[in-house]
Amino acid sequence: MNIHPKTPSTALLPLTLTWLGLCLLTVLSLGLGRWFHGANWLPLLVAVIVWLKGMMVAHYFIEAELTHAFIRRLLKVFIAFAPLWLILTGFFGGQFAQWALSLLRG
Amino acid sequence: MAAEAVLDTDVVREAEGGRIPGNKGMWVGITCEFVEFAVLFIVYFVARANFPDAFQQGADRLSRESGTIITLLMVTSSFFIACSVNTMRAGLRRQSIYWLVAGLIVALGYPVAKYLEITWNLAHGINGESGIFFTVYYYLTFNHLVHATWGILGILWVLVRHLFGGYSAEDYHGLEALASYWHATDIIWLIIFPMFYVLA
Numbered sequence: 001m002n003i004h005p006k007t008p009s010t011a012l013l014p015l016t017l018t019w020l021g022l023c024l025l026t027v028l029s030l031g032l033g034r035w036f037h038g039a040n041w042l043p044l045l046v047a048v049i050v051w052l053k054g055m056m057v058a059h060y061f062i063e064a065e066l067t068h069a070f071i072r073r074l075l076k077v078f079i080a081f082a083p084l085w086l087i088l089t090g091f092f093g094g095q096f097a098q099w100a101l102s103l104l105r106g
Numbered sequence: 107m108a109a110e111a112v113l114d115t116d117v118v119r120e121a122e123g124g125r126i127p128g129n130k131g132m133w134v135g136i137t138c139e140f141v142e143f144a145v146l147f148i149v150y151f152v153a154r155a156n157f158p159d160a161f162q163q164g165a166d167r168l169s170r171e172s173g174t175i176i177t178l179l180m181v182t183s184s185f186f187i188a189c190s191v192n193t194m195r196a197g198l199r200r201q202s203i204y205w206l207v208a209g210l211i212v213a214l215g216y217p218v219a220k221y222l223e224i225t226w227n228l229a230h231g232i233n234g235e236s237g238i239f240f241t242v243y244y245y246l247t248f249n250h251l252v253h254a255t256w257g258i259l260g261i262l263w264v265l266v267r268h269l270f271g272g273y274s275a276e277d278y279h280g281l282e283a284l285a286s287y288w289h290a291t292d293i294i295w296l297i298i299f300p301m302f303y304v305l306a
Contacts, residue, residue: 010196019185033304061188068124096155
């Protein structure tokens with residue numbers, strides 16, 4: 001029998017630090033959007049910040065590491081989904097559009 | 107004593123394959139919510155790939171302040187509700203209620219901020235027919251608002267139950283189910299925010 005020693009938390013400090021981190025990353029991403037307006041690598045940086053914020057909520061607020069494997073995978077896949085698309089369309093958007101058009105035209 | 111009972115229950119749950127925060131029904135709902143938004147995100151990315159100029163220019167016309175305020179409201183209410191769950195686990199019922207009330211008040215700021223944003227948009231000539239970027243922006247953000255409204259109604263329901271002693275350190279599954287839904291809705295907004303307000 002594999003009994004994991006971790007248990008749900010009753011502490012508020014990790015939640016408070018997570019909240020502060022999320023607020024800081026929100027303001028930071030807004031600043032980055034303004035300072036590096038139009039930069040080619042901006043979608044990559046934004047994707048990393050989105051993924052990081054999502055994982056922070058999953059890890060500290062939902063305590064994903066204690067949950068059933070399905071919930072853990074669901075959160076990981078969903079949180080990675082949009083950032084991956086963000087990177088793909090940021091760097092290969094034109095090619096995606098061409099493929100979509102050629103698919104539609106048969 | 108109460109906290110020990112919860113810990114024992116969770117050790118047993120872990121032995122069975124991991125905890126289910128709240129209940130299975132809520133996670134079925136959250137899975138459906140994620141699938142729905144994943145489809146909507148695909149529509150966004152397909153539109154972005156086909157109309158890059160519209161998406162480059164669109165974000166500049168939106169109120170970034172509104173997007174930032176909504177993000178901070180969502181993150182803060184999520185934090186307060188997580189605190190409500192943790193204090194309930196510790197057996198601090200009164201504190202848990204206070205955190206939940208704080209979470210509700212902050213969450214109510216979201217529809218208010220959204221209303222002000224839409225008013226600002228309309229005053230600046232931005233509506234659903236202003237172009238592909240704004241069409242996608244309206245349906246995605248309105249859809250999120252609908253999900254958040256269900257969450258706010260859920261918070262109200264859980265608060266009423268909490269006030270009447272519906273939760274304890276041994277049984278707080280309803281509170282945790284609501285918290286899980288609200289955190290999931292928060293994650294979705296954290297993805298939507300840069301799509302429309304940051305990337306220009």
